[in-house]
Amino acid sequence: MTMKQTMLGLDELVSRTYAHIGQSIPEDRLYKVTTISQFAGKIGTATLGTYLGLGLAGTFLAGFISGMAIDGADGVLNFAGWRGDLNTSIDNAADDGYGFARKYNKAIRLPVFLTGLAFVGKTAYDIVNYILTGEPIKDGIQHAITGLGFLSLASSMYLKDSSPALLKKESPLRRAYNHIRREYFSWEY
Numbered sequence: 001m002t003m004k005q006t007m008l009g010l011d012e013l014v015s016r017t018y019a020h021i022g023q024s025i026p027e028d029r030l031y032k033v034t035t036i037s038q039f040a041g042k043i044g045t046a047t048l049g050t051y052l053g054l055g056l057a058g059t060f061l062a063g064f065i066s067g068m069a070i071d072g073a074d075g076v077l078n079f080a081g082w083r084g085d086l087n088t089s090i091d092n093a094a095d096d097g098y099g100f101a102r103k104y105n106k107a108i109r110l111p112v113f114l115t116g117l118a119f120v121g122k123t124a125y126d127i128v129n130y131i132l133t134g135e136p137i138k139d140g141i142q143h144a145i146t147g148l149g150f151l152s153l154a155s156s157m158y159l160k161d162s163s164p165a166l167l168k169k170e171s172p173l174r175r176a177y178n179h180i181r182r183e184y185f186s187w188e189y
Helices: 003-022 027-052 055-083 099-133 140-160 164-168 172-184
Strands: none
Touching: 003 099, 003 140, 003 172, 027 055, 027 140, 055 099, 055 140, 099 140
């Protein structure tokens, strides 16, 4: 299995999870939920600038640039969703003029999600390390805020793109299990 196939399978697995969550959100409230999630994600992208060590002005500039690059397209889609400009039909989604923003979100949503998981995981590691060894937690709050912000932003991206049709497909984990079973455990006697 190539790296691209692995990443696409992981993206589909995360998408399926958000499709389950998205089913419980009424269509008229979807963009309210994703806008709140995206604004919470602004905290994560803004704190990203603090890791560069550029001082206060550099931190604000880096946070602004990273925020525009990471969640600018998501903000455009949220704004268009609030106005009712987005075509929610999957068949005609590219015809509404927001095709680039959708493709951009789809391309960066998994890295944003994984970045959030990494920062939250680092926070969890620091807490366990503190409990076991007494070593002080350095930048724990900053890691937690950045991680939760990135996960919130990824949630906004995945929820807007959730499709009930995705739930009808076989899950990537089931496909992997069946592949391994067929390839390695199908002995004929």
